[in-house]
Amino acid sequence: MSAAPTLAAQTPARATDIQRVKTPGGAEAWLVEENTVPVISVEIAFRGGAAQDPEGKAGLVSLMTTLLDEGAGDMPADVFQETLEEKAIELSFSSNRDAVTASLRTLPENLDEAFRLLTEALASPRFDEDAVERMCGQLSAQLRRDALDPDDLAGRVFFAEAFPGHPYGRPTRGAIDSLESISRADLVSVHRKVIARDNVVIGAVGAIQPERLATLVDHLLAGLPETAELVTVPTVAPQGVGSTVVVTLDVPQSSIVFGRPGPLRNDESFIPAYVVNHILGGGSFSSRLFTEVREKRGLAYSVYSYLSPYDHSGLLLGGVATRNDRAGQSIDLIRSEIVRIADEGPTSKELESAKKFLIGSYALRFDTSAKIANQLVQLQLDHLGADYISKRNSMVAAVTEAEIRAAAKSLFGEGDLFVVAVGKPTGLPGAVVRAAPGAGGSKADAAV
Amino acid sequence: MAEATPAGAPGLKPAEIVGTGRSAGPEVTTFTLANGLQVVVIPDRRAPVVTHMIWYKVGSADESRGESGIAHFLEHLMFKGTEKNPAGAFSHAVAELGGQENAFTSYDYTSYFQRVAREHLKTVMAFEADRMEGLQLTDDVVDPERDVILEERRSRVEGDPGAQLGEAVAAALFVNHPYGAPIIGWEHEIEKLDRRHAIAFYDRFYTPNNAILVVAGDVGADEVRALAEETYGKVARRAETGARLRPREPEPRAARRVQLSDPRVTQPSIQRNYLAPSYETAEGDRAYALDLLSQIMGGGTTARVYRALVVDKAIAANAGAWYHGDALDDGRFAIYAVPRDGRALIELEAAIDEEIAKIAADGPTASELERAKTRLVADTIYAQDSQATLARIYGASLATGGTIEDVREWPSRIRAVSAESVRDAAREVLDKRRSVTGELVAAPAAASRP
16 A cells, blocks of 8 residues: 555554653652543552462452452442442452453542542452352352353363463462352452552553642552562463363364463563564454465454463463364464464565554554553553653564564474364364363362 | 344443533534435544444344345455455555454444544545445355354354353244344354355445445544545445335233253353333333333342342342343343352242332332433443444444434433333333243253163
């Protein structure tokens, strides 16, 4: 296209104006002031997610997180939630392997009330007995529901076998028996250890003056312990590369997850690896995997690969879902595409197209307040610096063919993959075959 | 690409329709080109990007009997090229522009969109206008794509007993109307669809006078008008589609029950679906009252069904309600619950019936109604934060018989609903004779034949 953007010329104008607000109390929050729409979005993350779960208590951080809005301070759950609802304040909490995150959305006139509720939830959650039981019941129901879901099962088996003995190998949402072993004391203890002032990062977007944000943040943090007590999580490489596990399940389609080691977020090779993966299986309708597996042969509706840089392990992950009798053909094809791109590298044209896409589409990550707040937090979690947004497109533009070839070699290697297939796949010779967890009501069923 | 949107999909419910509210909201402009294409422009100047969507007023409910899935199949095939732009050219161009694209099919509409930097708006408009009349299909591209769709169906339905129950509930609820068939189509009918079906459907429904162009973003109405004249304006009216008359539902008289039991069900659940008037078919403020009713009954952790079943009785792990009212014909109101370990579905059902009886007798309390109104109106203000959300709200409303004014006035009409209206909506709509109750239960694995 003649109308293609000048490389590196585009930066997401609206979000580049990040203010690093230093509070009188010594904290820092990143702010993008935005006065056009009457919405304020705030995101707050604490380093230390499900990887902090003690052995035998998988799901503890996840359960603690879901309990933060189930009563706080002198407000039991129903009062807390009605108070949110009366002002249409949206407050939610989530966790992943590496962090616990609070997301807040409010109309500007309710900002003080919203921060009051957020502060109570983070500093003084009640962990009332009935609320604990209720959330345990909810999480258990979700675990039971997903126990035999082919995609979910494939993901859980992949992580369990790629990270044996490592916190990443445990299911982030826990298992039914591990949830049942969790006491109120466990919840109080992990809350004390994870929700603290020295592991927090904050992003805010909307009509807030920096001074006001500083005051709100200081008040928020005042109720939290000075330091988190995080267990050290070792940095490891995923295992199982070169092997295939089949979990037998009576479904007409095989859900397949595949992966191998990838770069960490701060590795120098991350950006070239990101670009070359985009060419292999990234998120447009032009990737090699999309073209070969879906467009040309109709083997699958979805096929993709992506880099998944956790704090303590880097992965290249991918997935495909295909009719059982085409599972072998699909995986062989994916493997041969990986080997081809590792051996030959992408073409110059592919590299140029990928750069254009990645540079041009960067602005779309910043088109709502909530998305900007999320970016502000992610940049801090990744130690990337407030100027990253203005530098990022130049870094993509600067990737050379030599760097891409080197990245392809190291990312894709000889094309060996760890493959987990759930279903009744054919054409996967040498696979270790496991039975699916029983479908009955036994309590440990959801654990893998 | 090409997702089939289930009924009640988040983001498309009237509950999220935007309007003026106390903050003025964007100044929306609409006009119609000579060939009948309606154009809607929604300004959002915060970032130099635009969302460009074309909405065809055709969905799975417009298919001929026996050809379920053709609307969605055609949506996939629209990416297969034209005389001017061979297969992949459009997607390649969007990718090179750093744009995002996708498409989706629903019961009443089919939509295609791209999100690009503002200076590329004309490029995507030209491509989209070209495929409004120039689609070219060969068996070489149609045949593999049918396999893709069968894989899509396997992913969405065949591997998920809950989705299979959903299909059975819809099929039982709509005894005469095509909403009873799944958007993606029945597997055995998809297998028989071919190039001729797709082209016939395309020639019948894909024409400027059956479409709505929605452009949201950093662009003015005059500029969009000029660009639209240059691109879409050159497309001839290809067909006269006439009124959208589908077979109507008879007045329902028999409460129905369906049960899906499968060894892969590891967590049972229950749902009750009622045939309910939509914004298009309802009289007076009934549809608005139903949106409030669904919020009050099951819109979150303070709602009645959640409070009663999950918190007070502690028999359910989760429970809620939804209303699908952005439909051209009668839609659905649903209540669902997931039991806690060891609790029977029948116990949950009785508790749901108790809550329905209460609200039908007494209506909502003043504070409940106020909370629900605050929540629904706030959603319309939050929606202003996303141009893509605004574009979807306007497109979905206009494609199901609504007007710009309906969208703009939605918050004030919600505010005007009385407690009596909500009570009356519960009395009339939550009547068992209008309902299908669906149960998802575990079954022992099939024994091998002796």
